[in-house]
Amino acid sequence: MAQSSTASKDAAVPDFGIDTVPMTTPEALRDYLARLRAGQLGSLPALLGLVALVVLFASLSDVFLSLNNVANLLAQGAGQTMIAMGIVFVLLVGEIDLSAGTASGAAGAVLAMHYVENGNLLGGMGSTVFILFISVLAVAALLAGLLRIWAGVAMSVLAIVLAASGIAANPWIEMLLALCVGTAIGCITGFLVAKIGMPSFVVTLGLFLAWQGVILQFIGEGGVLGISSSPVLNNVANGNLSPLGSWLLFVLAAGGFAAATLGRHFSRRRRGLVTQPTPLVLSKVGGITALGLAATVLLTINRSSNESVVVTGVPYVVPIILVLLTIGTYVLNRTSYGRHIYAVGGNREAARRAGINVVKIRASVFVVCSSVAALGAIVYSSKVGSVDPQAGGLNTLLFAVGAAVIGGASLFGGRGRVFDAVIGGTVLAIIANGLGLLKQPAAVVAVVTGLVLLLAATVDALSRQRASTSAR
Amino acid sequence: MNEPVLEIRGLNKSFGPVHVLHDVDLTVRAGEVTALVGDNGAGKSTLIKCVAGIYASDTGRVLFQGEPVHIRGPHDAAALSIEVVYQDLALADNLDVVQNMFLGRERGSRWLLDEASMEQAARETLASLSVRTVTSVRTPVSALSGGQRQTVAIAKAVLWKSKVVLLDEPTAALGVAQTRQVLDLVRRLAEQGIGVVLISHNMANVFDVADRISVLYLGRMAAEVPAKDVTHGQVVELITAGRSGELGLARPESVVL
Secondary structure, three states: OOOOOOOOHHHHHHHOOHHHOOOOHHHHHHHHHHHHHOOOOOOHHHHHHHHHHHHHHHHHOOOOOOHHHHHHHHHHHHHHHHHHHHHHHHHHOOOOOOOHHHHHHHHHHHHHHHHHOOOOHHHHHOHHHHHHHHHHHHHHHHHHHHHOOHHHHHHHHHHHHHHHHOOOOOHHHHHHHHHHHHHHHHHHHHHHHHHOOOOHHHHHHHHHHHHHHHHHHHHOOOOOEEOOOOHHHHHHHHOEOOHHHHHHHHHHHHHHHHHHHHHHHHHHHHOOOOOOOHHHHHHHHHHHHHHHHHHHHHHOOOOOOOOOOOOOOOEOHHHHHHHHHHHHHHHHHHOHHHHHHHHHHHOHHHHHHOOOOHHHHHHHHHHHHHHHHHHHHHHHHHHHOEEOOOOOOOOHHHHHHHHHHHHOOOOOOOOOOHHHHHHHHHHHHHHHHHHHHOOOOHHHHHHHHHHHHHHHHHHHHHHHHHHHHHHO | OOOEEEEEEEEEEEEOOEEEEEEEEEEEEOOOEEEEEEOOOOOHHHHHHHHHOOOOOOEEEEEEOOEEEOOOOHHHHHHOOEEEEOOOOOOOOOOEHHHHHOOOOOOEEOOEEOHHHHHHHHHHHHHHOOOOOOOOOOOEHHHOOHHHHHHHHHHHHHHOOOOEEEEEOOOOOOOHHHHHHHHHHHHHHHHOOOEEEEEOOOHHHHHHHOOEEEEEEOOEEEEEEEHHHOOHHHHHHHHHHOEEOOEEOOOHHHOOO
16 A cells, blocks of 8 residues: 655655565565466476486486486487577567478578589579579568668678678588578568568468478479588588587686676675575576586586497587577576567557667567577587478477477466576487487377477466466 | 636637637646536546647737746746646556656666655655555556556656646546546645646535545636635536636626627
8 A cells, every 4th residue: 555645755765665674585486486376387398397307218218317318419409499499589579480490490491402402503493593592682672671670781781792792612601691581581571570460470371381392392292402521511410529629618608607696796786786695596507517417517427328439518508598598598597689579579559659670670680580590400410410391390390389389478468588498408318318218109299299289388388377366 | 715826818720720728827836636527528638738838829928937838848848847647548568666757757867766765755755745645655556556646747747747637538438436536636736736737527525625626627727726615516517607606607698798
């Protein structure tokens, strides 16, 4: 209840809000439990599920926790996890991108063709298809210009330059080209959804089919474009950092996380803002550092089953995912762009009235999604060593959406983090890997994956109900 | 008597053949609550929307702090620091109180938001309004009650140093206790020197907080009177019939055609 309005300003400042008083650790824990009970679960269910799955499979299979399998599991799940990270942006504004899978496949096909044809895309595609390809990129640049997404314009133009210049095969150029193609595709999707105002479901369903056709056209019926002969392209998902590199990664990642978390904590404390209790923050940082330390120690042990070969080091996919996770989390939490994405997802009308360019925000998330999906395509193509007409098709997209939802992102928009995609992607990878080790047929894997997704959606719906009923 | 901060003179607005507002005059004074009352369809919301720049008025003048101004869109109104708190509250449920109050006008650079400074400013604003019902400024709006949401929306107007705040039925969906909170808040807005316009159907609320009452009757301003000079019954008559004794629109028989 509001008290008398005559209270003086000086009295009001300390009076206002209990959150100017620093909480003790037990109080903070109680507060956390209260929020859990109120339905603000975050990624806790997914994390618990992750632990449960690990325990389950470890007890059922001796191989599951073997170093080799763990490293393999990380690489297996990386591609779809990356696509899921992009999908999170689209889910946040309450849209869906069904085409992210095949769009990534199209980017992968261009990458593979550039490599196989030694940069001669014109020869690989045939002149008609090549001209169409360039025109689509030009259209994407134009649409990005209309949306005033200048990064989209730059990347689309760069794709035209790279494709038309016929520059000789170079793995880094090819990866850049794939990324640019992904961005260009996102510009088209974003324009159709945000500017024309078509429902994203329909737009991306259409594009899903269209890109699938494009991949087939590029690669040819029954064809396969192998990329494993390129050491760099092969190593993306199959290579490992050197032990020294692994330790450097640990120092960088753990040090960076600790610096960011503690820096924020103490700067808030200095300014007299509410913080979590210092012991809690310290134990959080310590726990994550310990986990990283253990993982680095284990992954720098030789895990080769063959005596004559030495396999050590953290797989390259780990730093790739960590970098994407860091950038994505930073963008969503620390920039005004990220804030506006949440606002558009939470209440589009409120965002519009606050002066946010809703059209641009909605279009840009599709650009982000397709770009990140193209990066995912590099990883999963590298894993299998080739690109075939099914690349990014079949269940790729649905698994990616599933990963985001299992991790705790909401399909209704406004709620989700890039971290959710990583958790969810890991859960899915563990299910596929673990059931495979137990020699379960594909039928069982599919059914179990589906049930886990349903379970995640149920938890989401129930916690939502709880949150809305406890609000008033 | 306080200085008029916003004056509307002879405002007309038609939607096609329907003449919604006839030569409406309205004066909003700094530090006073002006209640805008009238029956459904009297043109209250239309008038507010004309001032907010959502509708363009057909004819009429608007004086802001004595200077003639043209409000052509919501941005013009915002530039004059006229803030509208809508019935359907422009708040994003998934963001917390601070994030909502600064939405679209975040502090810090584009690449790094200054959360700490925003949080401090939000807390100071709420404290200056003696809001003590929101336990933490980091609570998501979805976890707030209707009254608390209304509070956040109004505090947003204060945070942005608004000179005129237009409240469209802020208590319509609230319970008794929450209505009390919001009305206290409206009073405190005026105490801070802001010109407040309150649209309400609830006469008790109007007499509770308003300094002046403006009555719209079928698109005409029937009366603009100090609240203490009229009775509850007179205002109801003004709303339903457009006149009450000497007050209000002229009787039809005395109009020279």
